[in-house]
Amino acid sequence: MKRNLLKYTLLISILSVIFTSCDDFLNADELNDRITIEEVFKSENDALRFLADVYRFMRPETGWSNQSPWTGISDELDITYQDYGTARINTGSMLPGNPEYDYWSWYYNGIRNATYFMQHVDEIEYWIDDAETINDRRERYRAEARALRAFYYFCIFRQYGPAIILYDNIIPSDAPKDQITIPRSSVSETVAFIESELDAVIASQRLPQGRANQRPKDFGRITEATCLAVKSRLLLYAASDFYNRDVNPMTEFTNFQNKDGKLLFDYTSADRAERWQKAADAAKDLIDLQIFSLYKETGGNANINAYNSYRNLFQEEWNNEIIFARRSGGFNEMDQACSPRMIGTNAWNGWAPTQHIVDAYFTKNGLLIDKDPAYNETGFSNAANDDFGYLKNTYNMYVDREPRFYASITFNNSKWIADNNKNTIQFYMGGNSGYHEKTNARNFSRTGYLCKKFVSPKSNVASGSYVNRNYIHFRLGEIYLNYAEALNELGFNENKTEILYYINQIRERAGIPLYGDGAGEIPVTAGEMRALIRAERRVELAFESHRYFDCKRWIIAHETDGGDFWGMDVYAGEDGFHKRAIFEKRSFQTKNYLWPIRTSETYKNSLLVQNPGWSAL
Numbered sequence: 001m002k003r004n005l006l007k008y009t010l011l012i013s014i015l016s017v018i019f020t021s022c023d024d025f026l027n028a029d030e031l032n033d034r035i036t037i038e039e040v041f042k043s044e045n046d047a048l049r050f051l052a053d054v055y056r057f058m059r060p061e062t063g064w065s066n067q068s069p070w071t072g073i074s075d076e077l078d079i080t081y082q083d084y085g086t087a088r089i090n091t092g093s094m095l096p097g098n099p100e101y102d103y104w105s106w107y108y109n110g111i112r113n114a115t116y117f118m119q120h121v122d123e124i125e126y127w128i129d130d131a132e133t134i135n136d137r138r139e140r141y142r143a144e145a146r147a148l149r150a151f152y153y154f155c156i157f158r159q160y161g162p163a164i165i166l167y168d169n170i171i172p173s174d175a176p177k178d179q180i181t182i183p184r185s186s187v188s189e190t191v192a193f194i195e196s197e198l199d200a201v202i203a204s205q206r207l208p209q210g211r212a213n214q215r216p217k218d219f220g221r222i223t224e225a226t227c228l229a230v231k232s233r234l235l236l237y238a239a240s241d242f243y244n245r246d247v248n249p250m251t252e253f254t255n256f257q258n259k260d261g262k263l264l265f266d267y268t269s270a271d272r273a274e275r276w277q278k279a280a281d282a283a284k285d286l287i288d289l290q291i292f293s294l295y296k297e298t299g300g301n302a303n304i305n306a307y308n309s310y311r312n313l314f315q316e317e318w319n320n321e322i323i324f325a326r327r328s329g330g331f332n333e334m335d336q337a338c339s340p341r342m343i344g345t346n347a348w349n350g351w352a353p354t355q356h357i358v359d360a361y362f363t364k365n366g367l368l369i370d371k372d373p374a375y376n377e378t379g380f381s382n383a384a385n386d387d388f389g390y391l392k393n394t395y396n397m398y399v400d401r402e403p404r405f406y407a408s409i410t411f412n413n414s415k416w417i418a419d420n421n422k423n424t425i426q427f428y429m430g431g432n433s434g435y436h437e438k439t440n441a442r443n444f445s446r447t448g449y450l451c452k453k454f455v456s457p458k459s460n461v462a463s464g465s466y467v468n469r470n471y472i473h474f475r476l477g478e479i480y481l482n483y484a485e486a487l488n489e490l491g492f493n494e495n496k497t498e499i500l501y502y503i504n505q506i507r508e509r510a511g512i513p514l515y516g517d518g519a520g521e522i523p524v525t526a527g528e529m530r531a532l533i534r535a536e537r538r539v540e541l542a543f544e545s546h547r548y549f550d551c552k553r554w555i556i557a558h559e560t561d562g563g564d565f566w567g568m569d570v571y572a573g574e575d576g577f578h579k580r581a582i583f584e585k586r587s588f589q590t591k592n593y594l595w596p597i598r599t600s601e602t603y604k605n606s607l608l609v610q611n612p613g614w615s616a617l
Helices: 002-020 034-040 044-055 085-090 104-123 134-160 187-204 224-239 269-287 306-313 332-337 355-360 403-408 476-490 492-510 526-540 547-553 599-604
Strands: 077-079 322-326 351-353 471-475 563-568 580-586
Touching (some): 034 044, 134 187, 224 269, 224 322, 471 476
Antiparallel strands (some): 077 351
């Protein structure tokens, strides 16, 4: 017992060196206690603790204030608290000397530790009794680490662009300068490396295909399907216009190069069709596994209950749509920040959807609001709707919208969803969850909305009791949309049947009319389809950390993420609340298409070029 206690104490000590003392991947403390590390890798139990910690670098994206800015700096959401990093980004105050949400080093530490595990897993001597052979387990663990490493490279790519590829090298802290002076790889090289790593893991057949092939205690570990999902998202991004130097109008990026003159944005229109085909193939490979399905619930008439299907997709753990999820999603802050203040002082009342996303949801007729003549933005409804949680005298803007709107957006005169509180919410000045000048200058929605998409009705925010649940990293709905987009870019007329089938799978579950030429369907043309796919993606994947990166790869972020941002007039009383009002003017410059690398990193590695627009600051 004493020996085990000593061993675990040493393990914790070494892990603290490996995982917390590293300021960056080129200046990591050396793993110099070889005897202790060797001791760690002798035991399968201890090696698995090491591997579990490699998973730690896969961030849940639920902490919109402090940990994951992507929703709060997109056109989806306002984080009302102006002392958080999202506010500094939205007002153009971020500097490369101390960038907000600086994850360059974070992900390279994850890459380093994954590589270290891969290189030492062969040293395990003491194995736990298991049905698998020792070699199968060893290679499965190695494949997991390799897949995690590929995912972390993807995370660097989506935030920073071209990466430094380290392959299987672990650079010690006392390495000579020529080993730590490494240039960035090009976009094509970065994507090709990540793709090849994922392909190698898939080809090894060392991972289970999906959760059906896992033990319940292993849910949350990488599978073959996870690798395919990462590959689908990676290749969708790589095929998009931002990375195509022939299409991207921003010369800052098309002329971006290493110090030796090597162009870093090196995709051209010559390989455009090939890249979109690879993106389509990657999505279809995952679909063709046929081990996932869209989550659906039925009503009393056996038809799909669209509201419950969409809402409970994010509440029912390990449902059949989930490809990969984190066991503990860290939703406490979300439950607090997205709950109206009327339910108690623990409700922060401050993560607020913008008018932009409210306007993006379809009407019940399956049309965008500017295309539906029945849409009405004046006056109030004479009818209530218990299914969707609104009362008589609700503003017509919120009436007769699609079920996903009601599952995602808390609006004025709607009922709260908590099991222990179904009271009506008032966002106007002086209302039970509105602005009060003297009592809540901080905790209020600046837009007149709250996001309820992920909030658990079983959490009791008033008492501080929260329901722990999955954070979904990848789900089938995204893959359907990835596939439809890639096919459409290859040609709508050539792929019309397939495109409409997968878009309509999403719309059927959402409870709105389908696209097509049949009775009751909405006809579409080749010229409309790109915008409609993007609109469907915007709604279906709202608040899931997609919108920010989608707008970047479509080269529309300068239009969507800057300028005037709108909500309702929260500083008016009940009579004046329902009118559009600007709550913030955001700054988005060309340089914001890629994140700044911390300046100190470029000092340590003289070949590391800063992202365009950030060097002079």
